Amino acid sequence: MRSLMWTLSLLYFLCCSSFSQTSPVSTNESTPQLDHFDASKVDPSVNPCTDFYQYACKRWIADNPLPPDEIFWGAFGKLQLWNEALVHQTVLDIASKPSAERTPVEQKVGDYWSACMNEKQRNAEALNTVRPTLQRIEEMSTKSQIAEIVAELHRVISGAWNPGDAETYAPMFGFGAQPDFHNTAQVIPQLDQGGMALPGREFYLNMDAKSAEIRKKYVAHVAKTLELGGETAAKAKADADAILKMETTMAKSAMDIVKRRDPKNLDHEMSLDDVRKLAPDFDWTRYLRLVNAPSSSKLIVTSPDFFRGTEQLIKSEPLDHWKAYLKWHLLARLSPQMSDDFVNENFEFYGKTIFGAKAILPLWRRCIQAEDRDIGQALGQAYVARAFPPESKERVKHMVKDIEAALSADIDSMDWMSPGTKRQAHIKLAAQIDKIGYPDHWRDYMALEITPDHHLANVERAAAFEFERQLRKIGKPLDRTEWGMTPSTVNAYEDAQTNTINFPAGILQPPFFDPTRDDSVNYAAAGAVIGHETIHGFDDQGRKFDENGNLHDWWTAADAQAYEKRGDCIADEYTEFVPEAGVKQNGRLTQGENTADNGGIHLALAALENDLKAKGESLEAKGEDGLSNLQRFFLAYADIWCSNLRPEMMRTLLLENPHPLDKYRVNNVVSNMPAFANAFGCHKGQPMVRENACRVW
Numbered sequence: 001m002r003s004l005m006w007t008l009s010l011l012y013f014l015c016c017s018s019f020s021q022t023s024p025v026s027t028n029e030s031t032p033q034l035d036h037f038d039a040s041k042v043d044p045s046v047n048p049c050t051d052f053y054q055y056a057c058k059r060w061i062a063d064n065p066l067p068p069d070e071i072f073w074g075a076f077g078k079l080q081l082w083n084e085a086l087v088h089q090t091v092l093d094i095a096s097k098p099s100a101e102r103t104p105v106e107q108k109v110g111d112y113w114s115a116c117m118n119e120k121q122r123n124a125e126a127l128n129t130v131r132p133t134l135q136r137i138e139e140m141s142t143k144s145q146i147a148e149i150v151a152e153l154h155r156v157i158s159g160a161w162n163p164g165d166a167e168t169y170a171p172m173f174g175f176g177a178q179p180d181f182h183n184t185a186q187v188i189p190q191l192d193q194g195g196m197a198l199p200g201r202e203f204y205l206n207m208d209a210k211s212a213e214i215r216k217k218y219v220a221h222v223a224k225t226l227e228l229g230g231e232t233a234a235k236a237k238a239d240a241d242a243i244l245k246m247e248t249t250m251a252k253s254a255m256d257i258v259k260r261r262d263p264k265n266l267d268h269e270m271s272l273d274d275v276r277k278l279a280p281d282f283d284w285t286r287y288l289r290l291v292n293a294p295s296s297s298k299l300i301v302t303s304p305d306f307f308r309g310t311e312q313l314i315k316s317e318p319l320d321h322w323k324a325y326l327k328w329h330l331l332a333r334l335s336p337q338m339s340d341d342f343v344n345e346n347f348e349f350y351g352k353t354i355f356g357a358k359a360i361l362p363l364w365r366r367c368i369q370a371e372d373r374d375i376g377q378a379l380g381q382a383y384v385a386r387a388f389p390p391e392s393k394e395r396v397k398h399m400v401k402d403i404e405a406a407l408s409a410d411i412d413s414m415d416w417m418s419p420g421t422k423r424q425a426h427i428k429l430a431a432q433i434d435k436i437g438y439p440d441h442w443r444d445y446m447a448l449e450i451t452p453d454h455h456l457a458n459v460e461r462a463a464a465f466e467f468e469r470q471l472r473k474i475g476k477p478l479d480r481t482e483w484g485m486t487p488s489t490v491n492a493y494e495d496a497q498t499n500t501i502n503f504p505a506g507i508l509q510p511p512f513f514d515p516t517r518d519d520s521v522n523y524a525a526a527g528a529v530i531g532h533e534t535i536h537g538f539d540d541q542g543r544k545f546d547e548n549g550n551l552h553d554w555w556t557a558a559d560a561q562a563y564e565k566r567g568d569c570i571a572d573e574y575t576e577f578v579p580e581a582g583v584k585q586n587g588r589l590t591q592g593e594n595t596a597d598n599g600g601i602h603l604a605l606a607a608l609e610n611d612l613k614a615k616g617e618s619l620e621a622k623g624e625d626g627l628s629n630l631q632r633f634f635l636a637y638a639d640i641w642c643s644n645l646r647p648e649m650m651r652t653l654l655l656e657n658p659h660p661l662d663k664y665r666v667n668n669v670v671s672n673m674p675a676f677a678n679a680f681g682c683h684k685g686q687p688m689v690r691e692n693a694c695r696v697w
């Protein structure tokens, strides 16, 4: 699943913890004003042809410093806060209703909220809730029992993770359901690498001073957490050293993040016997029985080397180290949902060291985010009713169709593609399903027990509910209508295996989709988002999937070669050292996103031009603000990327995330476009007119 922005899993440790000293803020105090496009906000002291990002964003950046509890702040962050405030108001209304007057869905929403906000109960009971599992780990007498404990941890922890993103996080390894790479009609089990609690393998393996410093703090954090869980200080310290060593071994056998982008590298189908041979010391039979996985003649093993490495670890590490590792993963995942001591310790390391936050989010936001993760489609119904009228859905549907028509024309115009490949591209585009706003059928949570008085128990049951829901897909036909994001999410995604593009109602709000602004602004913002996701189906990895989502090569060798040459241009263009973060942006890691940004805005512009023509207008026509439609289009595009970012967050993103930094999402994109140079009168030799402009779509 390829998204517009980094996804919440990266922010998990920040977003979903549930205790703090801060008292809840009322909605009115916390509701931010949404930004609306305003052409007068540019900085006239900057030449748009020298640095368009600074021209469009310098004043915004100065006027909108990062709030202490935020790690990035821009259009996305403001809208996220606005959405959460709206959902918060709804939840408060529900929670204040007498139980007898609530609908069954409202009952879950209200009870989850009450339990999450009950700090007194959580402080008193959290450790008691996890103690039986800690005890079971302590009582293990042989390494063959590791499978038993991992099965339990996967049930109460893994479900809370977005399956497509859980590549490092699930304890020991990841287990879930995935469409068969070669026959997406069939869903089969998937075994993925995992087992690490730092944000990615680079955090274990990079040798620079900053990485070493983070690892030192990590060991201290692991020790402190184990101590809070009941270990003596001396044992906790020794255990933490052993845990870092084990996770580093896992990192070494895990597949590199750039290699993982290529679905061909993940395409290893195996029988259960093959899996047993890969890691014979793990009791697969017992694990699969305990998680209640439907049987399947084959499994996808994304990185066999990782499981070979895990087998070596089972052999080499003493049982005591495995006990420490399993306890750590239990506590690490649940800390944000536990008592103040665990919450604050978790925030000190993940919130501050990894992401650079200065203060923890207020409790009400952490509870709304946890609830959105656990029963998001129950919350989403209320959000949609308040914030996404049918007219918005109709208008966006129309824009999506216009942008798809622009891609269809774009495919026809490509001089480097042969007619046969173009034909296949058209077939794929025509088969793409557009999903706008929210699901046609809401998820049924009736089988999930939520009580008003025990947050951690609710969280564990919700995780198990989700884990079981995922595993139940095995052996069943693929459901292309399912959503992987909740309705209030400020993001969007394309999914190659379902061949769908998905736009939650949460992003179809100002400044992305703004009924108070003209078409130039809406095509630049919402249109570029729609174009971005549409292009993902045809980016350097998306192009490897066919109209049914199968991994099937529909390109002639010559066309594929021509494509790759264009892709290399994009990858090289975005590879650059970022001094503020102290690391390099890797154009190979961000290639798919770069392709989607560059192609997406072309489609949005073409769709705008068609739309204006149909109304007898033009891109060159000037509006009341003295700007041409084309100038307003580029400014509105830049505006959605105006942002402030903590240096720690920047570093973590550059190392682990496939999206480029916001500045590059503007300057690299516009400097590749002759239409931009025309709009602002830029000429050859100026920084925003690239000598070797890249173009794929």
Ligand SMILES: [Zn+2]
Residues within 6 Å of the ligand: 002, 003, 004, 005, 532, 536, 592, 593, 596
């Ligand atoms: Zn994307």
